[in-house]
Amino acid sequence: MSGAIYRLLTAAARVLGPWIVAFFAWWVAAGYFLFRPARRRESLRFYRALFPGQGRLRAWGLTWRQFQRFAGLFADRLRLARGDPAESSEEGFQHLLESAGPGRGAVLLMSHLGSWEVAALLLRKKALRLMLFMGAREREQVERQQKAALAAEGLELVVAEEGATDGTGAALGTLEGLRFMRAGGLVSMAGDRLWGLGQRVVEVRFLGRRVRLPAGPHLFALAAGVPVVTFFGLRLGRGRYHLVAFPPRRIVANGRADRWAAVERSAQEYADRLAEVARRYPSHWFHFEPFLGEPWPEPSAEPPLREGAPEEGG
Numbered sequence: 001m002s003g004a005i006y007r008l009l010t011a012a013a014r015v016l017g018p019w020i021v022a023f024f025a026w027w028v029a030a031g032y033f034l035f036r037p038a039r040r041r042e043s044l045r046f047y048r049a050l051f052p053g054q055g056r057l058r059a060w061g062l063t064w065r066q067f068q069r070f071a072g073l074f075a076d077r078l079r080l081a082r083g084d085p086a087e088s089s090e091e092g093f094q095h096l097l098e099s100a101g102p103g104r105g106a107v108l109l110m111s112h113l114g115s116w117e118v119a120a121l122l123l124r125k126k127a128l129r130l131m132l133f134m135g136a137r138e139r140e141q142v143e144r145q146q147k148a149a150l151a152a153e154g155l156e157l158v159v160a161e162e163g164a165t166d167g168t169g170a171a172l173g174t175l176e177g178l179r180f181m182r183a184g185g186l187v188s189m190a191g192d193r194l195w196g197l198g199q200r201v202v203e204v205r206f207l208g209r210r211v212r213l214p215a216g217p218h219l220f221a222l223a224a225g226v227p228v229v230t231f232f233g234l235r236l237g238r239g240r241y242h243l244v245a246f247p248p249r250r251i252v253a254n255g256r257a258d259r260w261a262a263v264e265r266s267a268q269e270y271a272d273r274l275a276e277v278a279r280r281y282p283s284h285w286f287h288f289e290p291f292l293g294e295p296w297p298e299p300s301a302e303p304p305l306r307e308g309a310p311e312e313g314g
Contacts, residue, residue: 018084022075029071033064039288043067046285049207049292050278065283069235073115076235080121085239088122092245095229096186099248100128105181106248107221109191109230109270112286113278119233120155120188122241129185131156131177134195156180178224189217191230191270192287202264204271210293213271218263222251228266230273234284246273 033040043066047059080086099106108130110116116132123130132155158176177187192213194201200215221228227248234242249269253262278285 018075018078021078022072025071025074026068029067033067042288042290043285046207046287046292047282049209050275050282050285062282066285069283070286072238073118073235076115076118076238077121079239080118080125086122086125086241087239088241088243090243090245092247093243095245095247096123096128096231099227099229100184100186102184103182104184104226105224106186106227106229107217107224108186108188109217109228110188111190111192111232111274113192113274113281114232114234114284115286116188116190116233118235118241119231119243122233122243123186124155129156129180129183131158131180131185131187133158133177133187133189156185174220177220181224181226186229187220188231189220190214191217191267192274192291202267204264204268205296206271207275207292208296210296211271211291212293213267215263215267218251218266221266222253222259222262227251228270230270232277232281234281244277 040063043063044056044059047062048056051058096108098104110119120130120132134157181187194212194214200219201212202215202218203210203212205211218228227250229248230246232244234244236242249266251262251266253259
């Protein structure tokens with residue numbers, strides 16, 4: 001969807017209501033499902049990995065629901081922004097409340113499972129201070145306009161253009177994030193999406209596959225001495241949402257030599273939570289680009305032969 005069309009629909013929604021956006025988005029999603037085979041193929045591949053052995057028909061059904069659920073988010077953003085009533089249920093929400101407040105703070109790991117934008121707006125309405133760290137794609141005009149709308153809602157944004165260096169560097173305002181947390185805020189970072197060249201990555205196991213995740217959020221939490229909270233905002237229906245927060249975890253390294261191993265442990269735990277929630281809410285998966293890598297190598301069933309030990313029968 002081009003930026004001009006998005007602006008036109010947003011203007012129409014102010015006069016006619018968000019239904020016009022929902023109607024148009026449904027047809028756009030149907031078109032993508034039918035005429036964008038590369039995106040459809042990636043979704044089918046994901047659902048076959050998520051539910052192995054359940055057949056291709058299940059994967060096709062989930063892919064259709066995924067495309068349409070994603071389309072529904074456009075109208076939801078407008079409804080929330082204009083103050084329409086919204087009901088939300090919480091799961092583990094006390095973990096966010098415990099992490100917020102002066103002298104505390106945490107890195108909030110959000111994902112493209114559910115909607116980070118809707119989640120941010122809901123947290124704002126619950127009086128939690130949130131700073132969003134994010135990348136900006138040069139050609140995605142709609143994305144830039146949505147981020148401008150978030151800023152207008154009072155959310156603090158730190159945006160780095162694609163091609164900038166690592167997400168923990170000066171381009172993303174690390175010192176600004178530290179000051180924000182010390183004042184009682186939560187710093188949100190994408191835990192599942194790489195946005196720039198030169199960004200440090202960590203490889204983890206996810207659904208039996210190798211995937212590459214950004215290392216920046218874990219490195220930032222380790223350097224700042226704050227915990228990581230994995231968080232999801234899920235749309236259950238029109239005006240109904242479910243917020244899921246997992247217990248905070250501290251990234252502990254026993255000296256500099258253990259720093260990267262600590263980052264790998266944290267990233268793997270995040271990947272495990274991501275898989276857990278994806279199985280519970282499969283049509284909320286909004287990765288439309290390649291995500292799953294090659295199969296993760298299984299450990300050998302036979303113990304390695306100790307150096308110098310005689311071979312059996314030798």
